[in-house]
Amino acid sequence: MELPLALLRKLSFPRVSKRSASMAADPFRVMVRKEIADHVRSWRFIILVILIAMTCLGSLYTAVGQMAKATKADDPEGAFFFLKLFTLTDGSLPSFTVFISFLGPLLGISLGFDAINSEQNRGTLSRLMAQPIPRDYVINAKFTAALIVIAVMLFALGFLVMGLGLIRVGVLPTAEEFMRVICFLLVSVCYVAFWLNLSIFFSIRFRQPATSALASMAAWLFFTVFYQLIVNVIARVAAPSATSNPLQILKYEAFVANLLRLVPSQLFSEATTTLLMPSVRSLGPLSIEQVYGSIPAPLPLDQSLLIVWPQLTGLIAATVVCFALSYASFMRREVRSR
Amino acid sequence: MIEISALTKRYGNYTAVDNLNLSIARGEIFGLLGPNGAGKSTTILMMLGLTEPTSGSVTVCGIDATRNPIEVKRKVGYLPEDVGFYEDLTGLENLLYTAQLNGMTMKAAEDRARHLLARVGLAGEADKKAGKYSRGMRQRLGLADVLIKSPEVIILDEPTLGIDPQGVREFLTLIAKLSHDEGLTVLLSSHHLHQIQEVCDRVGLFVKGKLLAVGTIGQLSQELFSNEPFLIEAGIDNSSEVLKEKLAGIPGVLSVVPELGVWRIGCSRNAAPDIARTVVESGATLNFLKQNQYGLDDIYYHYFEKNGTALSAAS
Numbered sequence: 001m002e003l004p005l006a007l008l009r010k011l012s013f014p015r016v017s018k019r020s021a022s023m024a025a026d027p028f029r030v031m032v033r034k035e036i037a038d039h040v041r042s043w044r045f046i047i048l049v050i051l052i053a054m055t056c057l058g059s060l061y062t063a064v065g066q067m068a069k070a071t072k073a074d075d076p077e078g079a080f081f082f083l084k085l086f087t088l089t090d091g092s093l094p095s096f097t098v099f100i101s102f103l104g105p106l107l108g109i110s111l112g113f114d115a116i117n118s119e120q121n122r123g124t125l126s127r128l129m130a131q132p133i134p135r136d137y138v139i140n141a142k143f144t145a146a147l148i149v150i151a152v153m154l155f156a157l158g159f160l161v162m163g164l165g166l167i168r169v170g171v172l173p174t175a176e177e178f179m180r181v182i183c184f185l186l187v188s189v190c191y192v193a194f195w196l197n198l199s200i201f202f203s204i205r206f207r208q209p210a211t212s213a214l215a216s217m218a219a220w221l222f223f224t225v226f227y228q229l230i231v232n233v234i235a236r237v238a239a240p241s242a243t244s245n246p247l248q249i250l251k252y253e254a255f256v257a258n259l260l261r262l263v264p265s266q267l268f269s270e271a272t273t274t275l276l277m278p279s280v281r282s283l284g285p286l287s288i289e290q291v292y293g294s295i296p297a298p299l300p301l302d303q304s305l306l307i308v309w310p311q312l313t314g315l316i317a318a319t320v321v322c323f324a325l326s327y328a329s330f331m332r333r334e335v336r337s338r
Numbered sequence: 339m340i341e342i343s344a345l346t347k348r349y350g351n352y353t354a355v356d357n358l359n360l361s362i363a364r365g366e367i368f369g370l371l372g373p374n375g376a377g378k379s380t381t382i383l384m385m386l387g388l389t390e391p392t393s394g395s396v397t398v399c400g401i402d403a404t405r406n407p408i409e410v411k412r413k414v415g416y417l418p419e420d421v422g423f424y425e426d427l428t429g430l431e432n433l434l435y436t437a438q439l440n441g442m443t444m445k446a447a448e449d450r451a452r453h454l455l456a457r458v459g460l461a462g463e464a465d466k467k468a469g470k471y472s473r474g475m476r477q478r479l480g481l482a483d484v485l486i487k488s489p490e491v492i493i494l495d496e497p498t499l500g501i502d503p504q505g506v507r508e509f510l511t512l513i514a515k516l517s518h519d520e521g522l523t524v525l526l527s528s529h530h531l532h533q534i535q536e537v538c539d540r541v542g543l544f545v546k547g548k549l550l551a552v553g554t555i556g557q558l559s560q561e562l563f564s565n566e567p568f569l570i571e572a573g574i575d576n577s578s579e580v581l582k583e584k585l586a587g588i589p590g591v592l593s594v595v596p597e598l599g600v601w602r603i604g605c606s607r608n609a610a611p612d613i614a615r616t617v618v619e620s621g622a623t624l625n626f627l628k629q630n631q632y633g634l635d636d637i638y639y640h641y642f643e644k645n646g647t648a649l650s651a652a653s
Contacts (some may be wrong), residue, residue: 024441026440030435126421
């Protein structure tokens with residue numbers, strides 16, 4: 001592993017590149033570049049990339065195997081053959097989207113959980129603070145660098161899956177399918193960015209990296225496992241009787257759905273489902289009157305986007321809230337040596 | 339270069355720095371002395387604008403450090419206590435990173451970094467990972483890191499902590515030489531008195547957030563021990579009360595403190611001949627007789643003792 005690492009090192013930390021030799025770089029860009037180099041060179045990241053790439057290729061393999069069975073003549077999504085690469089599964093391995101919703105948080109957490117506290121523990125933070133840079137550069141650079149790494153990685157994976165699928169299946173994606181995949185990848189980046197920011201926030205709050213990693217993991221487990229259980233309990237208690245007013249039942253269904261939507265992973269899965277399955281018309285219950293007379297045809301991209309707009313806003317808002325929290329607590333903190 | 343006036347910093351009810359006034363001239367090496375928790379580090383943080391004073395002001399190179407910390411940090415190099423480096427980068431890369439954060443071009447940065455590494459004696463270790471550096475090497479790399487931005491003032495927080503005596507001497511000599519060669523103003527804090535005694539032009543004594551005294555070491559001892567300018571140590575294998583009274587009776591002797599084997603006698607004049615005669619006449623063995631100059635240690639203990647008694651009296 002020494003050789004590829006050395007190669008990466010050369011690529012990511014050029015000693016004297018032609019451009020930067022002649023003019024001084026902006027400190028912020030210097031910091032972002034260093035953070036990216038740190039991420040790319042760390043074992044942690046390399047292991048994660050291998051893990052995620054392998055699972056994604058596995059899911060691609062099962063999806064391709066299912067392709068023939070999945071295409072039916074009367075399928076309204078028949079035109080969106082290519083998108084099935086991301087959603088199909090034969091039951092043995094989850095689909096690409098499920099993998100991203102599961103491993104994405106892990107990626108975000110692992111890139112952020114020691115962002116600030118490890119600098120503090122190594123004694124480099126106070127040295128950094130003594131340089132003529134605004135204080136928020138530190139946290140902004142950490143966030144930007146991790147976001148760039150995540151975006152590059154997710155887009156690379158997405159395109160890899162598309163490319164391999166292209167070779168394997170031999171069907172070209174339409175422009176709309178391509179745009180849908182791009183949108184899906186953007187949503188994924190937002191989703192991972194949420195977890196990244198949450199873990200950066202914990203890395204500011206807790207002095208020990210292990211504590212902040214555990215706290216992030218706890219939040220992740222809570223949202224993916226326990227929250228659903230709690231909502232189920234609440235739903236059972238609040239359930240109206242079977243004979244009650246349909247309007248009441250509708251209200252109840254909406255209430256439970258909204259409770260579930262407090263969780264980022266729920267927002268993410270709703271958003272990706274809608275984006276990658278154009279026949280999804282609504283994320284809530286539909287009455288028979290609403291469906292009556294509608295042709296089972298896929299929605300255009302802008303209509304799909306319109307459906308997931310609240311989900312998207314919610315995700316971005318959660319990310320921004322986490323970032324604002326970490327920003328505020330970092331700016332007010334007094335930085336002492338170790 | 340550095341002007342501090344009426345500087346106060348409170349954390350809740352605790353006053354870390356209490357109404358501090360200090361002025362440091364260009365090219366001076368100033369030692370900030372005091373026990374742990376005296377408020378030295380807090381004062382330094384305020385000089386760099388890393389923490390806000392509760393009241394008062396700090397001006398460094400004519401710039402208000404609280405209002406304009408970034409401008410101050412352009413001109414001031416700061417070596418924090420127990421400095422750390424990015425361990426997976428080499429010493430040179432660490433310096434280059436700092437240089438680039440200070441807006442230097444890569445070319446200029448590399449030239450200066452190599453020059454400074456040679457200057458602090460790390461030329462052979464430039465391409466070694468910083469994680470493999472020893473404590474003393476890290477401290478020297480820290481000095482190079484501070485100097486890479488060509489500062490006018492350097493502030494070193496406990497720079498001698500954890501280095502062996504030989505390393506300390508080399509390090510301090512290096513600082514003194516650099517200050518002399520490049521006209522740097524140096525502020526260093528320490529609780530190791532005799533270490534910085536050799537290099538500092540002036541020292542300030544800092545206890546419980548208050549600056550108790552400022553001046554050259556000579557001035558300080560004069561000021562403090564004006565009533566007892568002479569301290570004579572006598573090696574006497576005897577601790578009889580009679581001898582103590584006899585010695586105290588000598589004109590000019592102000593205090594007699596018998597300790598095991600060594601008696602410390604404070605006098606207003608050089609009473610050594612009389613002391614020698616008295617001891618010999620009393621039949622005790624006089625092993626040695628030595629006239630001491632008050633060192634920083636004595637100054638420190640004197641103040642610390644006084645402060646301690648004042649505190650216990652108050653409580």
